[in-house]
Amino acid sequence: MRRHFAAGALLALVLTCCSPSGDLAAPPPARPSVSEEIEPQSSPATSPSAPQPQTSPEEDFVATVENVDAGRLTASWRPGCPVPVEDLRLLEVTHWGFDGQVHTGEVVVHQRYAAGLINVLNRLFDARFPIERMELVDVYGGEDDRSTAANNTSAFNCREVENSPGVWSQHSYGSAIDINPVQNPYLPSSGPVDPPAGAAYLDRGDVRPGMIVGGDAVVRAFRSIGWEWGGNWSSSKDYQHFSSNGR
Numbered sequence: 001m002r003r004h005f006a007a008g009a010l011l012a013l014v015l016t017c018c019s020p021s022g023d024l025a026a027p028p029p030a031r032p033s034v035s036e037e038i039e040p041q042s043s044p045a046t047s048p049s050a051p052q053p054q055t056s057p058e059e060d061f062v063a064t065v066e067n068v069d070a071g072r073l074t075a076s077w078r079p080g081c082p083v084p085v086e087d088l089r090l091l092e093v094t095h096w097g098f099d100g101q102v103h104t105g106e107v108v109v110h111q112r113y114a115a116g117l118i119n120v121l122n123r124l125f126d127a128r129f130p131i132e133r134m135e136l137v138d139v140y141g142g143e144d145d146r147s148t149a150a151n152n153t154s155a156f157n158c159r160e161v162e163n164s165p166g167v168w169s170q171h172s173y174g175s176a177i178d179i180n181p182v183q184n185p186y187l188p189s190s191g192p193v194d195p196p197a198g199a200a201y202l203d204r205g206d207v208r209p210g211m212i213v214g215g216d217a218v219v220r221a222f223r224s225i226g227w228e229w230g231g232n233w234s235s236s237k238d239y240q241h242f243s244s245n246g247r
Contacts, residue, residue: 003006006071012156017155018246020196028105029062029178034065040118042181043226044054048199050095052165054097059102059123060094061093061094061121061123062093063091063092063093063094063118063121063127064091064092064093064131065089065090065091065115065118066088066089066090066092067086067089067090067112068085068089068108069086070085072136072138073085073088073136073138073156074138075137075138075140075141075142075143076108076137076138076142076156076157076158077156077158078158081158082158082168082172082173083172083174086110087111087112087174088108088110088111088156088174089108089109089110089114089122090106090107090108090112091107091108091109091114091117091118092104092105092106093106093107093118093121093125093134093174095121095124095125095130095131095134096125096127096128096129096130096131097130097131097132097133098130098132098209098210103133103134105131105133105135105153106134106135106154107133107136107154107155107156107177108133108136108137108155108156108174108233109155109156109175110156110173110174110175110176111174112132112175113174113175113225113244114225115226116227117155117177119221119224119225120221120222120224120227123217123221123224124180124217127149127217127218127221129210129217129218130180130209131153131179131180131210132151132152132153132180132182132210133150133151133152133153134152134153134154135147135152135154136154137152137154137156137157140152142157142158142159144157144159144162145194145195147181148178148181148182148186148194148221148240149182149195149196149197151179151180151181151182151183151195151197153177153178153179153180153181154171154177154178154179155176155177155178157169157171157172158172158176158208159171159172160172164237170243170244170245170247174225175243175244175245176241176242176243176244177241177242177243178210178240178241179209179212179218179240180196180211180240181194181198181240182197182198182200182201182210183193183198183201183208183209183212183242184198184201184210184211184212184213184239185189185197185198185199185201185202185239185240186198186230186236186237186238186239186240186241187202187236187237187238187239188236189235189236200244202204204239212229212231212239212240213231214231214232219231222242225242226247227242227243227244228242228243228244229241230242230243230244
């Protein structure tokens with residue numbers, strides 16, 4: 001895949017690449033404002049001199065990475081969160097929607113995982129995996145229930161694990177993402193499905209657009225950067241959830 005970076009931006013992404021261990025003990029220092037545009041690459045097996053397939057602009061995957069500040073993260077970040085806002089990055093990416101059209105969405109992650117997540121989203125784009133919406137959780141006042149009910153795909157949100165006061169969610173570290181929560185609901189070991197509309201998708205053998213199932217393109221894409229899937233948990237199942245450390 002061909003990628004275009006300014007020299008400094010390329011070095012920044014190399015230094016902040018993903019870590020399968022999910023260890024955030026010593027993340028690289030924040031860098032000056034970064035803005036990179038990433039375009040799909042041609043297959044390595046394709047000769048440079050061979051005719052290249054023609055695609056319309058709306059079918060190209062495009063992503064940018066930028067610094068983000070507290071003024072943008074009005075509900076998802078606050079002083080006292082486990083990562084400083086300087087370590088977070090705003091990704092703006094194109095994705096396929098359920099309407100068969102290309103849309104542009106936004107997601108915030110830790111700088112360490114920015115390059116890896118863009119790689120994953122590029123692979124999902126190439127597979128034409130549909131994502132209904134991708135907005136910052138701040139659009140929903142930082143409320144996870146509102147975001148999942150809207151079938152919103154989101155990552156960073158400084159919040160505690162549900163029903164576990166004082167325990168930071170992996171989303172608080174910018175090391176987790178939830179994809180299409182309605183089609184991929186959270187099924188606790190006891191209690192109702194979340195979000196409620198996800199009850200229509202509890203039969204995981206009836207695979208419909210936007211669903212994630214074991215071994216599919218979505219699971220393989222995240223596995224390629226060392227992230228694990230909540231659908232593999234032994235008791236509760238979190239079909240929407242991927243994280244760097246499996247939690």
